[in-house]
Amino acid sequence: MRQRSLLCLVTAGLLAVSGCTVERHWGGSSAPAGSGQAKVGLVTKTETNPYFVELRNAASAAAQAQGAEFMALAGQFDGDNDGQVRAIENMVQQGVTTILITPNSSTGVLAAIERARQAGVMVIALDTATDPADAVDATYATDNVAAGRQQGAYVKAALAGSAPKVIMIDGTAGSTVDTYRHNGFLEGIGLRDGDPAIVGRDNANGDQSIAQQKMENLLQRSTDLNAVYTMNEPTARGAYAALQARGLRILMGSIDGGCQGVQNVRDGQYAATVMQFPRKMAEEGVAAAVRYAKTGEKPSGFIDTGSVVITDRPMPGVPSQDTTWGLQNCWGTK
Template sequence: MGRWGPLRLLAIAAAGALLLAGCTSERYWGGTNVAEEGKAKVGLVTKTDTNPYFVQLREAARKQAAEQDVEFSALAGRFDGDNAGQVTAIENLVQQGATTILITPNSSTGVLSAIEQARNKGIMVLALDTATEPEEAVDGTIATDNVEAGRKQGQYIKAALGETDPQVLLLNGTPGSSVDTQRRQGFLEGIGLKAGDSQILGEDSANGDQNMAQESAENLLQRASDVNAVYTMNEPTARGANAALRPRGLDPLVGSIDGGCQGVGDVQKGDVDATVMQFPAKMARLGVDAAVEHARSGKKISGFENTGSVVITDNPVPGVPSQNTEWGMRNCWGDS
């Protein structure tokens, strides 16, 4: 081959590699070229891929995408509060050619820069379940009105206590999360208290985690044994609270929010007095439908769409509209 033979072969190999690299530089979605115009490519970024609530939201979005013949990809943070993981997920979806990104942000502010970069590329970004701060950081929000949901929990507890003054423990969610802030605010409004009132015997953040909630409740109960009401940010938190209450023989009123089938079962068993059901499947359906319309016509939805909430209890109280657990089991985390 002569002295230049090996160099010539190396040059040919390098050119071939560049050609192959040029082919893979086209954007792919699950192995499918996404250059087709007018077809939605929907990416969903949830807080985690293990929390049952977000699993339900993801599967509802996947089902709606399949029914609409829409390409769909789901990513998540590694844990509740993993803003860096969600930023990476957004960046990956942008590179994959998403036309719409649906996100349940861990922090109302922690992913704003990545969202802005996506929107600057013409991608519609919708917040599901959790609003950003400011809300204008995304094109639109499809979610429960979390202040209203918290208020309903507080109103129920207040009415169930009757003439008895509340002595409350607050088991909050993830600090800095708009959901946590709004639900707590609504609960205090509903029960008629303000931050710092002496009737709030103590509070702690449990990040929506059952084990953390149990530990927090155990610590709080060491100095608040006269508690008669417990606010819980979500249903895993309520289960953690009950695990701390039972060994002490305490039976305060326990309220919660989410309305998953397991949570409705907790109400049936009497572990939770009332939970406020929300509808993640509806959020998912509306989000995917908006993505399809955006890809077809370029239209972007805007503002806030409240997907509603319903008090679930088998012990209704005057002045607080509710449904029983039989209704709850038929509709848990559905599209009602």
Template structure:
């Protein structure tokens, strides 16, 4: 497919530490005092497998290069206050760089500004801030394009039928949710039979789909922000006997999600590479600690369309490849 592995920068290392103002803990709360570079990581939650994979990759990259990683998280998807407290905590601990996946792309800005005013390098991972230049750099999937790729596949899979879609979004205020939704709509040009925020959670997505199906009787496709939402949608469709009549698309590329594509629950997923985001972020942090050099702008990580039903004109990989490259 020609998009394997974007070039990644120098090397870095980190010992996982976690501090308890939010929910993730990965070691002692005190610095080792041995002169290691301290890097903070603030994820949306510490339970979503995507952010677990991101955190574990950051820890492994840090461990290779002798840095110290302090990993914190919001208590739930959308917990802006928890992330603000985590950033403040990391600044107090003396973190030289903070990597953050914002729950709220505007609500986190004050804490980020205070950190940068103290000379801390702040890099957004996975999710952009609004505005994007509120951080020094962003390392992420092009989420609009990921939504577009999902929409292109779903539209083509309908064999000329107009898309009549249920749209299952993420957390209100999240740029990831807004961008993926916009990309899907641009590509699939669906008749919108109903939109619900699911926070990317399977149970909420199942309930939302059940509710929408009461009036969306002509549905032939479902857009989902991520794979847990897709699996919730599938459960609702299966209970109604509609699973074989509706094309479900998704985004993420977890091993569970690829298995769902393999089993036919999901028609397609657009794979992301959170490990590469984390590794690149840690490498930037190490370089900053060594030389003071700061990254700037948007650093895009790759995507791959995963399906066992390839369609003409859409570049894709099968689930065998997906299971070799998935995360979680």
């Protein structure tokens, strides 16, 4: 059921369940900061979105390389806030020294995060900032306003002076990622919320199937558009399927920069994507966790891990790389 959180329930010697992943498990109480033993827990939004799969795999590999113990949990779906709260509580009970989290809701997990920090656990946000930002010790993430602005600037340039008529397929309401990318795109293309140039908008929770359905619904109201904003690449693939079913070829941009997304750009499904670097987020988060366990030192503030426009149709005034570069560097995995 959608309302139920699907988490890994772990007992000694037993790893179970669908809907989440445990990379490694340990027992006992938390090792204090400065003890030298890093025990890292990762909480992602889902375990199925390729972006969060890459984040988890990168964090697991980094932990193994640095001798840290590692545990990963995820909710059942993008927006499963209760599942993330339970994951945090589970990890504190299992003795983590650091929790890395991509919060579904930028406010909905704050109480659980505060309890973890009061217990001596360092908490770092990856990919998605909390609100307020200082609810965690530090954030390693894409500057999502800048990424949205890059997408908007590209779409504006590609319209070549034509007045925009835009459909916006957003992410999860209440997420800073969704808000920042949405606002950045509008800034880049030169619009504001409520502008009649936005001919339709809806949330798709970053899910391809939902995005296709929402796009189909919006196209039933109007097909008079020349551009589509998508919050991430699964959303873009869903929007493309809906457009293709109607025989429409519309200028579309996205954000993620996964290998599949870069290939989508090369194949002409959408004109550009803004690549971000989850491997760098994960590796730097794990490195910070190891330092904290050894020395008690904590990072602070927002650390931007960068973003790059990927397209085979470069536009004046919009710095970019082509899909050959993109396929060699997607998500920092190659």
